[in-house]
Amino acid sequence: MKKVMKIFGYFLSGVVVLAGLFAAYIEFKGIPNYPVEIPAEVKSLKVDLDSVHIAEGKRIASMLCSACHYSTETGKLTGSHRTDIPKEFGEIYSLNITQDKVHGIGNWTDGELYYFLRTGIRPQTGQYVPPFMPKFPHLSDDDMKSVIAWLRSPDPVVAPDAREYPPNQFNFLVKLLSNVAFGPMPLPEKPIIEPDTTDKVALGRYVANGILGCFACHSADLKTLNDLEPEKTPGFYGGGTEMLDLDGKTHITAANITMDPETGIGKLTEQQFVDAVKYGKKPGGGTLHYPMSPHTALTDTEVKAIYAYLKTVPVIKNQVHRYQASN
Numbered sequence: 001m002k003k004v005m006k007i008f009g010y011f012l013s014g015v016v017v018l019a020g021l022f023a024a025y026i027e028f029k030g031i032p033n034y035p036v037e038i039p040a041e042v043k044s045l046k047v048d049l050d051s052v053h054i055a056e057g058k059r060i061a062s063m064l065c066s067a068c069h070y071s072t073e074t075g076k077l078t079g080s081h082r083t084d085i086p087k088e089f090g091e092i093y094s095l096n097i098t099q100d101k102v103h104g105i106g107n108w109t110d111g112e113l114y115y116f117l118r119t120g121i122r123p124q125t126g127q128y129v130p131p132f133m134p135k136f137p138h139l140s141d142d143d144m145k146s147v148i149a150w151l152r153s154p155d156p157v158v159a160p161d162a163r164e165y166p167p168n169q170f171n172f173l174v175k176l177l178s179n180v181a182f183g184p185m186p187l188p189e190k191p192i193i194e195p196d197t198t199d200k201v202a203l204g205r206y207v208a209n210g211i212l213g214c215f216a217c218h219s220a221d222l223k224t225l226n227d228l229e230p231e232k233t234p235g236f237y238g239g240g241t242e243m244l245d246l247d248g249k250t251h252i253t254a255a256n257i258t259m260d261p262e263t264g265i266g267k268l269t270e271q272q273f274v275d276a277v278k279y280g281k282k283p284g285g286g287t288l289h290y291p292m293s294p295h296t297a298l299t300d301t302e303v304k305a306i307y308a309y310l311k312t313v314p315v316i317k318n319q320v321h322r323y324q325a326s327n
């Protein structure tokens with residue numbers, strides 16, 4: 001018996017040493033780098049700066065980029081302190097993505113932006129960008145080009161601004177997860193074309209999963225998201241993810257938006273759903289709390305399409321403890 005314990009003791013101390021070495025390795029290695037492999041057709045990409053693409057890019061970016069990169073101080077996309085990121089991940093800033101050539105992205109080519117937004121790999125260094133900056137593997141080629149066109153446009157919101165941030169200091173947990181759990185997205189193998197607006201379910205699926213990533217907040221856990229195959233995300237649209245308010249303290253739980261009549265949104269009418277998603281109206285009265293933002297840039301057709309799509313998503317029974325203003 002004693003011998004067994006001794007062997008077990010050796011084994012355990014071996015594990016501890018190995019874990020220590022691994023931790024030191026991760027701390028030293030930091031956020032991983034990947035080979036930058038930009039295909040020729042991406043490298044030479046030049047987006048059309050016509051008014052239709054710029055306007056559509058502005059509309060999409062208002063829902064997709066501004067929440068993190070817009071600064072109320074400068075009125076531009078100069079970045080902000082992400083106070084809603086749990087402190088366990090460190091102090092994180094979104095960066096200046098105005099057209100400034102030194103402090104913003106004025107020197108990035110269209111192809112580099114495309115590559116970065118798709119994969120999450122920095123085209124200049126190969127460094128992977130952790131999940132605080134989303135990747136857009138399912139955005140249609142045309143919508144992606146629209147976003148890039150807007151970033152290049154004369155809109156004052158993206159005009160050069162020299163605001164600078166210290167490089168983000170990612171802590172051990174982010175480094176660890178970026179080495180073992182998260183990774184870059186592959187470039188799409190085929191062209192991505194947005195669905196026809198007459199196919200309601202396909203359109204809703206594209207807007208919800210492909211553009212806005214509603215599932216990212218509305219599933220079980222941020223750490224188990226499947227960005228490449230959203231439908232395989234555990235607890236898909238069943239809610240429960242805990243998020244922080246901008247004060248960095250108040251916990252808000254994302255709602256179950258599968259069609260379960262008791263714990264989800266099965267009893268909401270299409271109109272109540274539109275009011276919730278477009279205008280942030282809480283079903284039954286009041287306002288939906290941050291980080292559920294009103295999506296006034298969506299058309300009614302798009303929101304109704306999301307509702308139609310959610311009706312096809314497997315129902316999950318999951319009673320979520322909802323935020324109450326008085327707590």
Ligand code: HEC
Binds near residue numbers: 129
């Ligand atoms: C959830 C918050 C969030 C959203 C939404 C978001 N970003 Fe970011 N973005 C970040 C953070 C945080 C960083 C910095 C990451 C780092 O330091 O590794 C970043 C970095 C970047 C960078 C790299 C800048 C540089 O100088 O290295 C670019 C380019 C960028 N974002 C563009 C966009 C665009 C375009 C959109 C919309 C399509 C977008 N981001 C949406 C949070 C966000």
Ligand code: HEC
Binds near residue numbers: 252
């Ligand atoms: C950044 C995270 C986040 C994103 C992205 C997000 N939501 Fe939400 N959503 C929430 C949170 C948190 C709540 C709960 C707010 C509350 O309780 O006041 C919520 C509430 C809702 C509700 C109200 C449900 C009810 O029963 O009260 C609906 C409907 C909804 N979201 C749909 C969507 C759709 C559709 C999208 C994509 C267009 C989306 N959400 C994107 C976080 C998010």
